[in-house]
Amino acid sequence: MTEFFGKFSLLFLTSLTVFAFYGLMGYGASHSGSGADWSLLHDSYFWSILSFSLKQAGLSALLSVVLAWPIARALYYSNWLPFRSSFLSLCLLCFVLPTLVLITGLVVLLGRSGFVTYLLSDDWNLYGLHGILIAHIYLNMPFAIRVLFQQMTNIPGTSLKLATQLKLSGWQRLRWVEWPALKGSFLRLFSFIAVLCFNSFAVVLALGGGPQATTLEVAVYQALKYDFNIPEALALAWVQFSITGILYIMVSRWGSVNWLSADTSARRFTPQVSALTNVCHALLYAVVWIVLLLPLLSLIPSILEVNWQKFEWLSILKPTLMTLLIGAVSASLALVISYATLLPLRQAAIEKKRYLQLVYEWLAMHTLLAPAMVLSVGLYVYLLTRVDLDNWGIIFVVLLNAAVIVPFSSQHLRPRLLQFDQQYSRLADSLKLTGWSRFKVEWPWMKSTVMFSFSLVLLFAMGDVAIFAIFGNDKWLTLPWLIYSYAGSYRLAEAALASGVLLLMCAFIVLYFERSRHHVEG
Amino acid sequence: MLKVSQLQVRLKKVVLDYDFSVKTGEIVTIQGRSGVGKTTLLNVIAGFEKAYSGDVTWQGESLLHKKVTQRPVSMLFQEHNLFEHLSVWQNLQFGLQGEDISERIKQAAAVLEIAEQLDKPPMQLSGGQRQRIAILRTLLRPEPIVLLDEPFAELDSTTRLIANDWVRETAKATNKTVLLVTHQDEDVERVGDWNLVLG
Numbered sequence: 001m002t003e004f005f006g007k008f009s010l011l012f013l014t015s016l017t018v019f020a021f022y023g024l025m026g027y028g029a030s031h032s033g034s035g036a037d038w039s040l041l042h043d044s045y046f047w048s049i050l051s052f053s054l055k056q057a058g059l060s061a062l063l064s065v066v067l068a069w070p071i072a073r074a075l076y077y078s079n080w081l082p083f084r085s086s087f088l089s090l091c092l093l094c095f096v097l098p099t100l101v102l103i104t105g106l107v108v109l110l111g112r113s114g115f116v117t118y119l120l121s122d123d124w125n126l127y128g129l130h131g132i133l134i135a136h137i138y139l140n141m142p143f144a145i146r147v148l149f150q151q152m153t154n155i156p157g158t159s160l161k162l163a164t165q166l167k168l169s170g171w172q173r174l175r176w177v178e179w180p181a182l183k184g185s186f187l188r189l190f191s192f193i194a195v196l197c198f199n200s201f202a203v204v205l206a207l208g209g210g211p212q213a214t215t216l217e218v219a220v221y222q223a224l225k226y227d228f229n230i231p232e233a234l235a236l237a238w239v240q241f242s243i244t245g246i247l248y249i250m251v252s253r254w255g256s257v258n259w260l261s262a263d264t265s266a267r268r269f270t271p272q273v274s275a276l277t278n279v280c281h282a283l284l285y286a287v288v289w290i291v292l293l294l295p296l297l298s299l300i301p302s303i304l305e306v307n308w309q310k311f312e313w314l315s316i317l318k319p320t321l322m323t324l325l326i327g328a329v330s331a332s333l334a335l336v337i338s339y340a341t342l343l344p345l346r347q348a349a350i351e352k353k354r355y356l357q358l359v360y361e362w363l364a365m366h367t368l369l370a371p372a373m374v375l376s377v378g379l380y381v382y383l384l385t386r387v388d389l390d391n392w393g394i395i396f397v398v399l400l401n402a403a404v405i406v407p408f409s410s411q412h413l414r415p416r417l418l419q420f421d422q423q424y425s426r427l428a429d430s431l432k433l434t435g436w437s438r439f440k441v442e443w444p445w446m447k448s449t450v451m452f453s454f455s456l457v458l459l460f461a462m463g464d465v466a467i468f469a470i471f472g473n474d475k476w477l478t479l480p481w482l483i484y485s486y487a488g489s490y491r492l493a494e495a496a497l498a499s500g501v502l503l504l505m506c507a508f509i510v511l512y513f514e515r516s517r518h519h520v521e522g
Numbered sequence: 523m524l525k526v527s528q529l530q531v532r533l534k535k536v537v538l539d540y541d542f543s544v545k546t547g548e549i550v551t552i553q554g555r556s557g558v559g560k561t562t563l564l565n566v567i568a569g570f571e572k573a574y575s576g577d578v579t580w581q582g583e584s585l586l587h588k589k590v591t592q593r594p595v596s597m598l599f600q601e602h603n604l605f606e607h608l609s610v611w612q613n614l615q616f617g618l619q620g621e622d623i624s625e626r627i628k629q630a631a632a633v634l635e636i637a638e639q640l641d642k643p644p645m646q647l648s649g650g651q652r653q654r655i656a657i658l659r660t661l662l663r664p665e666p667i668v669l670l671d672e673p674f675a676e677l678d679s680t681t682r683l684i685a686n687d688w689v690r691e692t693a694k695a696t697n698k699t700v701l702l703v704t705h706q707d708e709d710v711e712r713v714g715d716w717n718l719v720l721g
Contacts, residue, residue, distance in 0.1 A: 423602045423606075424602060426570055426590075426599060426602075427599065427602055427603060427604075427605070429569075429591055430568060430590065430595070430596070430597045430599075431616040431617040431663075432591045432617060437616075441605060441608070444607050444608060445605070445607045
């Protein structure tokens with residue numbers, strides 16, 4: 001029964017993608033007699049956007065990981081630094097921050113008449129590669145800090161004690177203890193962030209422009225939105241899907257952090273560092289606090305410009321409730337689907353069927369690789385003649401949002417569940433725990449991870465723009481779309497206010513779930 | 523009777539052969555050099571590893587085609603016998619049945635000198651205490667076949683003797699058929715009815 005549920009969920013995810021591509025291919029074939037337009041491969045425009053997509057994704061991922069490492073080390077080795085848990089919550093908030101909120105903040109801060117633009121050189125321009133890299137690093141570096149810090153806290157205390165007892169130097173400890181513990185994470189992190197940036201939409205749409213600063217995802221959008229050139233969009237989508245797919249398969253095969261998975265209560269041992277190192281750590285820590293807070297705080301002056309007497313609160317209240325509702329339903333659905341899709345994967349892992357495990361993993365994660373824009377438009381085209389999308393479009397906003405956030409919850413649940421299986425599957429089998437009785441044992445083990453995962457995907461779903469752009473309408477207006485509408489009509493003060501409300505909601509959710517997680521773990 | 527008939531297990535390039543039988547209610551200690559296949563034998567009987575050929579029967583019925591959860595086996599592993607995220611008492615609720623089970627757990631815990639550990643989380647226990655908790659649960663379960671993989675390895679000499687005696691008395695009183703892997707000759711003499719040397 002559970003296996004059927006798992007395979008059914010995989011089928012659901014796969015069928016969304018298949019229908020989306022089928023919709024595009026069917027439309028392309030009926031209007032131009034063919035599917036994808038592969039003559040695009042001979043066009044310099046294509047190579048230009050492909051090279052830019054790869055360059056910005058590679059640079060964003062590399063810089064995010066490289067910059068995150070020293071900060072994670074500072075947090076780990078200088079555990080006296082104040083407000084560390086608040087800092088980690090801020091890191092999470094930055095990662096899940098709705099892109100439009102960040103872009104509003106960056107424009108206020110670094111745009112043509114930004115607060116700190118006068119400090120920069122005359123030829124400074126936020127738009128183009130600079131701006132895209134800044135936004136991508138702002139969104140992803142904090143995530144890398146959290147992951148690397150978490151991995152470092154998982155280094156068995158016995159290894160660090162042994163290193164200290166053997167009088168290993170800082171460099172030797174880095175080489176023989178830290179690096180083996182983190183190298184799998186580096187590769188996974190780099191590729192995960194590269195995939196995210198490769199598929200990045202809103203950032204590039206807002207801060208990019210022209211063939212010199214356009215990614216495949218935005219090119220797909222432009223081909224669909226402005227030219228309605230389905231064959232070109234299909235060719236671009238296939239290229240994007242293939243590259244991210246190859247990247248993901250490579251990472252799945254290489255990246256491994258299994259040796260860190262064993263639970264041990266005796267791991268809390270941190271080697272002492274010199275006073276000078278502590279000072280460097282404190283300085284770095286303070287700088288990162290400022291860098292992360294500035295774009296968020298820069299919203300405040302713009303918000304103060306709102307004409308409060310004329311402002312209609314209902315215009316923001318309704319989208320706020322709608323954002324919460326769509327987010328909560330999508331996130332719950334995504335969690336159920338993730339848990340289910342991991343069932344066959346876990347079974348394959350227990351039976352040591354490596355390739356089958358990889359296939360299930362790929363199927364569960366593939367919506368991360370398929371451009372959200374292609375999924376939305378393809379499905380829209382497929383459903384247009386079959387469903388009354390004016391009335392039922394909101395259902396597909398929820399379903400597609402759930403589908404595209406499944407990889408994020410799976411990414412969180414998978415290691416914890418595999419760890420459970422690694423440690424306890426034989427014991428649970430031996431005790432004849434199946435079905436509900438097994439779930440009762442698994443739930444306390446998973447509870448904090450599930451809650452945390454829920455908050456993460458809830459925040460992602462709340463920030464969606466791309467899917468709503470296709471399936472949504474003014475009846476179901478959400479906050480991100482409201483921000484986009486305000487910004488589009490140059491009502492920047494209202495855009496900042498809506499951004500502020502969304503930011504506050506996200507911050508409350510992050511804080512609530514972080515606190516509940518610490519409570520459960522404590 | 524537990525009968526292991528011309529059983530072959532293939533581990534990479536090594537072929538392991540087993541052929542013996544154990545009468546119902548007997549306690550057999552199993553010894554042999556490291557890597558000779560003692561744990562593998564227990565894993566095959568419990569269903570965690572597959573046999574290449576031969577058969578394992580209990581009271582005339584083959585076990586090899588049954589799932590792990592359907593086999594009449596209670597097994598103690600070398601490690602990971604307790605769910606770390608649950609309390610000891612919660613851990614002891616799994617697999618145990620009967621109205622008087624709480625009383626039986628408390629009596630056994632008193633004999634094994636772990637009565638004061640029952641409400642604690644496993645991570646607060648020493649290796650020996652955890653091992654005795656796991657032994658207690660494995661022996662009190664209703665399954666007629668008990669497989670113990672180095673159950674006394676973490677115990678000091680005094681508690682080892684106590685645990686030795688408790689295992690033998692409990693197994694005999696409930697007519698369990700026990701296969702016990704050990705490196706200690708003392709366990710062989712004190713607990714087993716006969717000794718099987720592999721290799």
